Amino acid sequence: MATFISHSPAETESLGEQWGRAVQRGWVFALSGDLGAGKTQLVRGIARGLRVSSRVHSPTFTLVNEYTGGRLPLFHLDLYRLETPNQIHGAGLDEFLRPDGVAVIEWAERLADGGWKLEAGKFMTVRIEVTGESKRQIIYEDSGA
Ligand SMILES: Nc1ncnc2c1ncn2[C@@H]1O[C@H](COP(=O)(O)OP(=O)(O)OP(=O)(O)O)[C@@H](O)[C@H]1O
Ligand SMILES: [Mg+2]
Numbered sequence: 001m002a003t004f005i006s007h008s009p010a011e012t013e014s015l016g017e018q019w020g021r022a023v024q025r026g027w028v029f030a031l032s033g034d035l036g037a038g039k040t041q042l043v044r045g046i047a048r049g050l051r052v053s054s055r056v057h058s059p060t061f062t063l064v065n066e067y068t069g070g071r072l073p074l075f076h077l078d079l080y081r082l083e084t085p086n087q088i089h090g091a092g093l094d095e096f097l098r099p100d101g102v103a104v105i106e107w108a109e110r111l112a113d114g115g116w117k118l119e120a121g122k123f124m125t126v127r128i129e130v131t132g133e134s135k136r137q138i139i140y141e142d143s144g145a
Contacts, residue, residue: 023049097121
């Protein structure tokens with residue numbers, strides 16, 4: 001487990017960028033943290049590290065946005081709107097837990113709420129805590145094969 005203290009959106013993005021440069025096919029980033037914590041900001045960095053050129057926006061009407069054109073396909077999921085275990089199970093998430101590319105999941109704690117276990121494949125669990133107006137504590141740990 002490691003902790004990164006970010007002092008600005010740009011610093012959060014560059015942490016993501018480092019991860020995006022190093023990440024390998026099949027990885028899942030499971031992000032948690034409050035509204036406005038900086039999850040999407042981190043995804044922008046991951047996309048940049050993968051050399052995805054399109055602008056990253058959180059999926060709002062769909063569950064997942066797919067970005068191609070980078071070193072690996074990037075699947076960006078936001079589970080905020082999934083509330084019940086049934087919705088979570090019905091959402092067709094399996095393919096994104098073993099992605100043919102890289103998956104980044106905002107509100108990944110919803111998975112645990114639905115009884116999923118993040119045990120398949122390679123995971124990076126990331127928790128972002130708001131510790132000041134522009135300060136964030138980013139706690140992360142990689143696990144799995
Ligand atoms: N150190 C920081 N790291 C990341 N974001 C920061 C930081 N300081 C301030 N911010 C601001 O916090 C906000 C983070 O927004 P972002 O959309 O990334 O959050 P989110 O966790 O994805 O929220 P949501 O749950 O609504 O999707 C932005 O307005 C950003 O400018
Ligand atoms: Mg977001």
